[in-house]
Amino acid sequence: MNINLRLTGKQHKQLKSHLFPGDNKEAVAIALCGRSDGKRFHCLLVRKIILVPYHLCQVRKTDQIKWSTQIIIPVIEEAAKKKMAILKIHSHPGGFSDFSIADDKSDRDLFSSIYGWMDDELPHASVIMLTDGYMFGRCVDANGNFIPLSVITVAGENIHRWYNNHASKELPEFTSRHKQIFGKGTIEILRNLTFAVVGCSGIGSPVIEQLVRLGVGRLVIIDPDHVEEKNLNRILNTTMKDALNKSLKTEVTARAIREMGLGTEIITLPTSLFNREAVKAVAECDIVFGCMDSIDGRHLLNRIATFYSIPYIDIGVKLEADGSGGIDHISGAVHYLQPDGSSLLSRKVYTMEQVRSAGLKRIDPDSYRDLLESKYIIGVNEDRPAVISVNMFFASKALIELLSRLHPYRDDNNDNFAVYRYSLTGEYSHVESDGEACPVLSRHVGRGDVTPLLEMPELS
Template sequence: MISTNSLSMTDAQYQRMYQHLFPGDGLEAAAVLVCSRVPQPRLRLLVKDVVLVPYDECTVRERDQIVWPGGAIEEAIDLAEEDGLSLVLVHSHPGGLFAFSAQDDRSDRAVIPGIFQSHGSMHGSGIVTPDGAMLARVYRRDMSSEVLDVVSVAGDDIRWWWRDRRFMQRPLAFTSETREELSRLVACVVGVSGTGSLVAEQLARLGFGRVQLIDFDHVEARNLNRIINATRSDAANARMKVDVFADAIAGHRGDHVAVPLASSINDRSAVLLASQADVMFCCVDTVEARYICDLIAATFLMPLFDVGVAIPTRRLGETVAIADVCGRVDYVQPGGCSLQDRGVYSPETLRAEYLSRVSPASHQEEMRAGYLKGVIEQTPSVITLNMRAASACVMEFIARVYPFRHTPNSHHARTAFSLADAEDESFAEASFPCTVNRNLARGDREPLLGLPALRYKAAEVDRAA
């Protein structure tokens, strides 16, 4: 069962909300979440802001009851009104009840219709228990309600709280329970070539309920030594990489697990598909594609795993020698330091790549920017390096969801390996600057990702219809 509706928030938002809801006095407390949404068809609320209800303004605060004035709701409506955002009224259950009580139902019926009179077409409520678990539901204008499948928080660790109370005790990594939980989730793999095909293979076999595959390119003969599941027939027929891989997944998982899209990630259709995922894996070789993945992750509060490999070379007299064989995995949590903050790309490298692409010598430049830096190589034999990096990427995901390290995950925002020096190195989240991300929880607001090129064009849709 793949989750179809959810609520997501950053770890910083969650910690701020939780600390307020449980101040240590054993009494109920309240907050209001201001939420954007992902594009349809999925219903996924994205927390954009948190409004805390002051304790001293509550007329009643007891262990099993709270009465609070409308000032916090009015403040939240002011924040939500311009972009048509949704409000979720949250309170604590100090007694530990992981369910909506009859009193909660009566309170919602009394308060939420008034919010609808002010603005919006969807609002909700939620409860949080002392162990940190959260349950949420949404109401529509007719006051019909729906409990959300899951609430997710992606920080140093990635947590999901499911409405059916499964996995309240986190599963042990590498067990059948992990496969059962992953069957409820959607992964998006951007770039299904040398490294991406290996990442997608692992995700499908780990048991993800759906694996989205986004890549604009077709199979060529020169790809066959490093893209798994690709054949000479695929190359001869110039089949799209995503279609080849979707067929391979169907062979061992059945139909409807793989969702292929033959498109560049900077196309509107690709962004819309990616917005429906729970986690993203970026396996691309251009800075522009990484930039778009960075924007998608922030816009839709999605954990992002970015992987890259390189084989730097050096001049040795008249010959060329291998200087290193290395790889990198970055985990980007929503609200944390972005790939740009970490120097994976910059405005200057984006501009340089664009100029290289439109110049007459662009093909030559692309070849020089390939696996072996400084060497033009059409068919690099790098599948072993790709396997090492792809495994590290997926293992980083597992470590975040089912922690097994002896050190905190916060120490591993970036992991890098050098095979030449036989070294592995980790960098903490605090190692990088963290700038304010204006796209954080932007959601479905047009233009998508804040990029004019991705704006919805009704005329084009009408012509296509």
């Protein structure tokens, strides 16, 4: 079983400033981690960081640290109670890029006492950070064996992926032209990433097309609907025959990807996101794209990305006709969302009232209609106008956003570009920075698997 680690950009920054205070001596921190127990790997998700104060270290040298483990006891108690993981993180200011013999001994001592507190043998881990922020680590099992962490991901303003023994493979010829600008490293990262695309319609299909042609390794696509004739104006690769056969959007998309033959593994889930299997499948993805109209769906995806520390790119398009042949408004936005940053909710893309109203429409359409008629709730927009050219414009911007996060190229920090808005009626663009953490969602960062799933009884 592969064991991975995920943390947010803010957590990484907090650790880095504690572990490298500028005195060239080792420092140490502990993190309490949530868990994501998936089909392909077990992932530790940093939830709470406890910095071990420098004065509680008996020895601090360039290549050695000894600290009082008293500070960790309440953390172990909490981990044991909630089946969470303990992560030890220390620095090597001298740059030694491996665990030392002293590290082996101290890890075996520490983790054997941790396992003594637990009534399970779920993994815990030890990680080393170097001066440039690079991290590598290992799980220490109940028998004192060391198993390298397969990959460490930082979901921050930029996305970092650090692999254990990542053997460089020959890249396929079809990637050569984008490799010329983004480099072999970035293309290799794309080949090793799993993406979820939720919604395979007007926006999802051009997002998927681009991901596959950029050479991504694995795609999980989710959409419950089948192709209808009214979709043929905008869903790539769909045909009149698909509409007549009522083919599933996920199947039509998967067929096209297989025919492209570019090596992308494809997993289809012809279901709503409000489904346990779909949530767990998304939780295992490295980056998620939200290509949905539904407000409750977007809110759920933002929630999954927070619980499981995943970067989330959301695309929303708004076309409003004036009802008499004219156009009121055409605009759209691409949001880059970090697990502990602002959310679609705190960015006021929608309100909780709208989320509840959309949820009611989905779960109990009769009550929804009654409340709508008596004007107790705001209605959910249905069958809005949709134009392929507008969709592709914003889908393209979303993929450019992804590339900028994997391979930063902007003149300014990426945090200043959390929201990109474009009005086609006004012909102007506008960017916004990430801002304050969402008070509703960010408290769930790194919780991982909980019961009920995501604290939503509906998913149990």
